[in-house]
Amino acid sequence: MARTEEIAGTGTGGGRFAGRGGWPAVAAVSGATFTVVTSEMLPVGLLTPLGNALRVSEGTAGLTLTLTGLVGAVSAPLLTPLLGRLDRRVLLCSMMALLALGNLLAAWAPGFGVMVVARVLVGVGMGVVWAVAAGIAVRLVPGDGVGPATSLVFSGIAVASVLGVPAGTYIGELAGWEAAFAVVAALSLVALIALAALLPPLPAEQVVRFGGVLKLGGNARVATGLGVVALLVTGHFAAYTYVRPVLEEISRVSPTMIGTLLLVYGVAGVLGNFVAGAGAGRFPRGTLLVIAFVLASTVGLLPLLGGSVPAAGVLLAVWGVSYGGVSVSVQAWLLAAAPQAREAVSSLFVGVFNGAIALGALVGGVTADGAGVEEVMWLGGGLALAALSVGALGRAPEGGRPG
Incomplete structure (x- = not known):
């Protein structure tokens, strides 16, 4: 072999x-x-x-x-x-x-x-x-x-x-x-x-069965990682879906400047992907806790401190760096939690991630219509804090290297 x-x-x-x-x-x-x-x-x-x-x-x-x-x-x-x-x-x-x-x-x-x-x-x-x-x-x-x-x-x-x-x-x-x-x-x-x-030939390493995929949900370390990503992604998309009206109403950003600020956010997200990847390989729990804390703080503070274009730009850049590291950090966590079932746990990850995108947009829309866009930001920050609690209190893998 x-x-x-x-x-x-x-x-x-x-x-x-x-x-x-x-x-x-x-x-x-x-x-x-x-x-x-x-x-x-x-x-x-x-x-x-x-x-x-x-x-x-x-x-x-x-x-x-x-x-x-x-x-x-x-x-x-x-x-x-x-x-x-x-x-x-x-x-x-x-x-x-x-x-x-x-x-x-x-x-x-x-x-x-x-x-x-x-x-x-x-x-x-x-x-x-x-x-x-x-x-x-x-x-x-x-x-x-x-x-x-x-x-x-x-x-x-x-x-x-x-x-x-x-x-x-x-x-x-x-x-x-x-x-x-x-x-x-x-x-x-x-x-x-x-x-x-x-790509070289990549024969299936093991037969992935649907029952085995579901069984992974009973692994406490896997369940914690999935809970963290569900809360973080739901919170992010609840808030990010409505970031444009927040920038227009609170930061008084002109329509022409919004594209520039979102580009700043996106470039920061690419940077955050690689920064988090370097840390998550060895310290998956610590990396995710930092991400959750920074994301919660940034999203929650945007309605309070983002009253000017420069302040909004700084907050969006920090938001981008933190959220950019979510995918790679959770993936490192899950691969370390179930090294013998990489594809099965990855399929669960993709399912939860995409489901959280849809849920985040839904709850964000309901909150925006019922309470306002400021409350959407606080909802997103609150869900990120919930992710921080789950990550801190739940079971975590000892290291990020997949076996």
Whole structure:
């Protein structure tokens, strides 16, 4: 087995990683995560033209985002066990092909019904790719590189929020919303080719069964990690979904300046991904506790201290750094908590993460309509404090290196 791993480039104990694999393969997986998250979030900047073209309201058009997130949340823990015997290289390439098909169908969609089908396909591809990619770095690079490699894989998610969605919006303004979906379909095919060319054969390490996925929820360390990410992501999206009205009403930020501030937030998020990745590899609990505390403080203080553009900019940058580290830190926690079931625990992670996105947007909307946008910020900060409590009081893995 050790010889097979060394040849395939999948060992974790310092083999030579000959042939395909290594850092080029990690970069290809990062490109895949960038593509799936860009595909998921693409409708955010296209809601108005999309709704007009499909003859639905902007609220209905927004369901294209919610639906994809929910499908991804369900498909990750369900399909990963179902497809458990497939070579991971084959599985990733197949899901990228499905993603390309979904985006092409969206670009062609003559009506809302076809768009719904397209977005379901995108959700399936996104959920499975994210679940498999989340735990694959340990099979591509030697042990000392696993932490940085995992950070690089998750940087695709962070960069998508900075570049992917704005770029899609810009393409939509220049050439129409159909062109934006077509370009992302082409990007999916490029990612597919890169994965096929750079990944080594990656036979399934163990058969992932649905019952085994659910059983992991009974692992106290896994349950704590999932509880932390559920609260952090729900709180973040409850607040971040309404950050624009907060900036307009409290900070008196002009519409032209909002894009700049959100870019600052996004760039800070990419930085936070790598900073947290370096710490979470050895101290997953400590890293997550710091993230939760900073996130709670920043979001909660924005209505109180963000009354000027410079102050709002500083708070958004700190918010970005803290939230940017959530994904990679929780992933390090979960891989250390269940090193023998990396893909199963990653599928749970993806399911909880995407479910929390949908829940956060929902509770944030209810709070904003019923109480106001300031209260949404305090809700987000309160949920981050709850995550801090769960992380501090719950069971944690001893270290962040996956075994």
